[in-house]
Amino acid sequence: MTKVAAVMLAMAVVFPIIGQDQASAYSWTRNLQEGSNGADVKELQIRVAGWAADSASKTYVSTDGAFGPGTKAAVIRFQKAYGLTADGVVGPATQAKLNSLEASDGSTQNFNFSEFQSKDGSGFSNGNVAAATVKENVRKLMYKLEAVRKKAGNSAITVNSGFRSLSHNASVGGASNSQHTYGIAADIVVGGYTPTAVANLAKSSGFSGVIIYSTFTHVDSRVEYPSYGASSYYWP
Structure with missing residues (x-):
């Protein structure tokens, strides 16, 4: 291995190369659960809005930044659909799945x-x-x-x-x-x-x-x- 190649390899270890989609992923900085409030909760609500109910129901997920029972229920449905632990807590695994649905330009996977x-x-x-x-x-x-x-x-x-x-x-x-x-x-x-x-x-x-x-x-x-x-x- 040349000296230049060795240096580049070392840099890759210290500073992992981040793919385009990873670079655009939402930066979740904490676990979210019922009682949480903030801009990150609002973003969560946007992303689980399609899981508002188990069957036909005149309801929706409020994007108000307040993690209440409706948001928790939507999170649980999302978690079940994607094979995650369905506990209503938005930890690293759920956050990673949410980010996998996000495209690099802010649109979505599909x-x-x-x-x-x-x-x-x-x-x-x-x-x-x-x-x-x-x-x-x-x-x-x-x-x-x-x-x-x-x-x-x-x-x-x-x-x-x-x-x-x-x-x-x-x-x-x-x-x-x-x-x-x-x-x-x-x-x-x-x-x-x-x-x-x-x-x-x-x-x-x-x-x-x-x-x-x-x-x-x-x-x-x-x-x-x-x-x-x-x-x-x-x-x-």
Whole structure:
């Protein structure tokens, strides 16, 4: 071994090479459990939001940064789904699994931001809220869809429509306050599942707007965003 190679090897031992996904992983600094409060709890709530219930239920995980019974129940469902110790405590193993669902650009393992951008080339701009807000809303939506995908046996999900700019929304006949224009809605197809079967999965995943169409299912989180103009549950 040359002297240079030996030095490089030593540096790799002292300073492990961090992969792109690892570098972007959320920095959990403590175990979280019922009674915990803070920004890390809010991030946890975003990531387990799709585990709001065991079956169809008009409920969702509040992203308020307070680890209460609802958050604990969602954590336990998440842990069971991924073969972890289902104790409701978010320790290293659960944190590692949560981070494995995170992609390096802030999206999720099975979804890309590009899938949710307006189909008229507007990206996340020109909607009813600022582009940065749309992108964060889409990120939250992705974690719910990760749960739907897991519940569907990891069947692939196709996003027919995500965010829509106001002009694109008008061109397809959408309502002026369509949840698509805020980035909190998606029209999806799940491989091997009928639109009705997808709706049933969505109803346990924290979605409050669920509409069944002939070839796809619309899902949104309207109840969590009352300022967006549609605050009541809409289920078939």
